Amino acid sequence: MCGIVGYIGDGNVYDILIKGLHRLEYRGYDSAGIALVNPEGKLNVYKAMGKVSNLESFCRSKDLDAKAGIAHTRWATHGEPSDSNAHPHFSEDGNLALVHNGTIENYKVLKDALSQHGCHFHSETDTEVLVQLIEYIRVTNNCTLVDAVREALKQVVGAYAIAVIEKNNPDRIIAARKSSPLVIGIGENETFLASDATPFVEYTKDCVYLKDEELAVIERGEPLKILNLENQESQIDVTTLELSISQLEKGGYPHFMLKEIFEQPNTLRDCIRGRVVDGGKRFVLNGVLDNIEKFINAKRIVIVACGTSWHAGLLGKYLLQDMCRIPVEVEYASEFRYSNPVLDDRDIVIAISQSGETADTLAAIQIARRQGAFVYGISNVVGSSIPRETNSGTYIHVGPEIGVASTKAFTGQVMVLTMLAASIAQAKKTVPEEQLEELGRHILQIPETVKEVLKLNDTIERLSLIYTYARNFLYLGRGYSYPVALEGALKLKEISYIHAEGYPAAEMKHGPIALIDEEMPSVIIAPNDHLYEKIVSNVQQVKARGGSIIAIVTEGDKLIRNIADHVLEVPKMPECLTPIITSIPLQLLSYYIAINKGKDVDMPRNLAKSVTVE
Numbered sequence: 001m002c003g004i005v006g007y008i009g010d011g012n013v014y015d016i017l018i019k020g021l022h023r024l025e026y027r028g029y030d031s032a033g034i035a036l037v038n039p040e041g042k043l044n045v046y047k048a049m050g051k052v053s054n055l056e057s058f059c060r061s062k063d064l065d066a067k068a069g070i071a072h073t074r075w076a077t078h079g080e081p082s083d084s085n086a087h088p089h090f091s092e093d094g095n096l097a098l099v100h101n102g103t104i105e106n107y108k109v110l111k112d113a114l115s116q117h118g119c120h121f122h123s124e125t126d127t128e129v130l131v132q133l134i135e136y137i138r139v140t141n142n143c144t145l146v147d148a149v150r151e152a153l154k155q156v157v158g159a160y161a162i163a164v165i166e167k168n169n170p171d172r173i174i175a176a177r178k179s180s181p182l183v184i185g186i187g188e189n190e191t192f193l194a195s196d197a198t199p200f201v202e203y204t205k206d207c208v209y210l211k212d213e214e215l216a217v218i219e220r221g222e223p224l225k226i227l228n229l230e231n232q233e234s235q236i237d238v239t240t241l242e243l244s245i246s247q248l249e250k251g252g253y254p255h256f257m258l259k260e261i262f263e264q265p266n267t268l269r270d271c272i273r274g275r276v277v278d279g280g281k282r283f284v285l286n287g288v289l290d291n292i293e294k295f296i297n298a299k300r301i302v303i304v305a306c307g308t309s310w311h312a313g314l315l316g317k318y319l320l321q322d323m324c325r326i327p328v329e330v331e332y333a334s335e336f337r338y339s340n341p342v343l344d345d346r347d348i349v350i351a352i353s354q355s356g357e358t359a360d361t362l363a364a365i366q367i368a369r370r371q372g373a374f375v376y377g378i379s380n381v382v383g384s385s386i387p388r389e390t391n392s393g394t395y396i397h398v399g400p401e402i403g404v405a406s407t408k409a410f411t412g413q414v415m416v417l418t419m420l421a422a423s424i425a426q427a428k429k430t431v432p433e434e435q436l437e438e439l440g441r442h443i444l445q446i447p448e449t450v451k452e453v454l455k456l457n458d459t460i461e462r463l464s465l466i467y468t469y470a471r472n473f474l475y476l477g478r479g480y481s482y483p484v485a486l487e488g489a490l491k492l493k494e495i496s497y498i499h500a501e502g503y504p505a506a507e508m509k510h511g512p513i514a515l516i517d518e519e520m521p522s523v524i525i526a527p528n529d530h531l532y533e534k535i536v537s538n539v540q541q542v543k544a545r546g547g548s549i550i551a552i553v554t555e556g557d558k559l560i561r562n563i564a565d566h567v568l569e570v571p572k573m574p575e576c577l578t579p580i581i582t583s584i585p586l587q588l589l590s591y592y593i594a595i596n597k598g599k600d601v602d603m604p605r606n607l608a609k610s611v612t613v614e
């Protein structure tokens with residue numbers, strides 16, 4: 001939700017900021033803007049609606065000479081996408097420009113107070129209130145800008161990652177964060193700041209993750225200084241990035257989403273590496289083994305997540321209940337946080353988040369920790385907020401996921417949950433060793449199995465042409481295939497804008513079957529598992545009502561082949577691993593339908609990759 005970037009140094013400020021904005025565009029693309037302080041102390045601010053490329057076109061004839069600058073790509077919260085609501089925002093005297101990611105919850109109170117002191121506002125945003133407040137404090141208290149920022153942030157309720165520059169000082173940027181991410185890149189004679197490290201990874205690998213309520217003073221030629229809101233200096237912990245630039249490029253694919261779908265054999269290999277050892281006999285998730293007593297004695301596990309990560313969490317419930325015999329509840333983080341949850345120190349909360357920054361999931365973690373639960377995180381982005389807020393956890397290690405529609409992160413999350421359940425089951429002895437060993441062997445083969453599944457690509461591309469203009473879809477599954485149905489429907493909705501519903505196949509007869517006619521295709525996930533016979537009946541029920549059926553089945557399937565209009569075969573797998581391979585044809589189907597409809601699959605409308613607001 002909004003990306004911010006800043007730069008001071010001898011490089012080309014405009015080029016670095018624009019390239020940085022492109023890397024952060026996955027966070028929002030309602031508008032983009034840039035503020036440049038030129039050597040004569042002039043503050044040039046340029047903004048454009050829509051994507052960063054519009055801003056680039058707008059800037060073509062403009063004065064781009066600069067010694068420092070800040071920039072922003074927006075996902076609208078307060079105020080519609082428009083030029084006036086685009087960041088950077090100014091103080092009324094034009095002295096300061098500010099970019100912001102987050103939400104100032106008490107902005108109305110602050111705005112009313114500032115209006116009474118004669119401030120005029122030119123946008124509907126909460127951000128403009130913050131920049132006006134900082135300048136108001138600086139002028140009325142006659143204090144330094146650093147002190148004014150500190151004082152203003154003390155008055156703010158909400159979340160922020162901000163960067164502020166001043167017209168008359170091209171040699172300094174002030175940045176701060178609370179509950180929204182901000183990382184500072186330290187290069188030679190240059191300093192960067194950004195919502196994540198992608199804008200500066202090609203210039204430096206050294207970075208500092210700002211903590212909550214910390215403020216960074218970035219000055220040309222001076223070492224980085226970090227203060228808390230009480231003006232005490234903090235120690236600077238420099239981290240070395242593991243990210244590489246090739247991970248941030250499309251590598252010959254037309255879209256990040258397709259690249260990420262095809263990366264899955266490798267991402268799953270990276271996810272498994274070192275975690276399933278001795279030929280599949282042992283499961284080594286350090287975050288679990290270091291706390292194994294907690295897991296063995298857990299009275300209950302509560303999984304909290306949003307979107308695709310929630311679907312992975314639902315699979316986690318099936319896996320943990322099946323293998324570890326621990327009761328599991330799966331909650332939407334946004335509901336959990338306001339549900340007055342009852343937890344204690346024998347509960348384990350598992351928080352799942354690709355970005356590691358989802359605001360609702362972070363809030364759920366904080367509540368769980370306050371109530372004494374042990375919180376375990378499953379994230380992808382190293383150094384993000386969720387891994388830093390949890391007691392322990394595991395990275396899925398699938399590399400940066402840039403397409404807004406989550407693909408490789410989903411299979412990575414499910415793989416980690418499978419290994420997590422297996423390692424607890426091994427310690428609790430709730431599954432016989434031979435069975436675990438067989439599971440381990442199949443896990444080690446998963447990268448090769450996924451390669452086989454990806455061979456369906458051309459068939460799915462052709463199949464997609466038949467269904468491109470369907471207006472509604474049903475996705476049905478049972479058991480482990482039910483969360484896959486939910487995930488398949490979400491994929492289609494978010495990138496092709498076709499209405500799709502995921503449903504437990506057996507629930508159809510309690511209402512939704514009324515929707516079925518020849519214009520309502522159903523995608524039925526029906527691998528040969530212990531519910532196979534049951535889902536065959538459900539397939540027949542759909543067919544009897546004239547609905548067309550695309551079925552995902554196990555190789556060699558005979559029964560469903562004779563009923564469904566189209567079948568896509570995947571290799572036979574132990575039941576608990578089928579979601580990883582059955583979800584991949586659904587990712588491809590939604591990708592090609594969206595492409596046929598001419599949609600922007602990497603940046604679907606109204607969405608952003610990282611949801612750092614409520």
Ligand code: M6R
Nearest residue numbers: 307308309353354355358405406
């Ligand atoms: O970063 P997170 O995993 O916490 O994100 C949660 C959801 O916002 C995310 O999974 C979203 O549903 C994706 N766009 C789905 O493709």
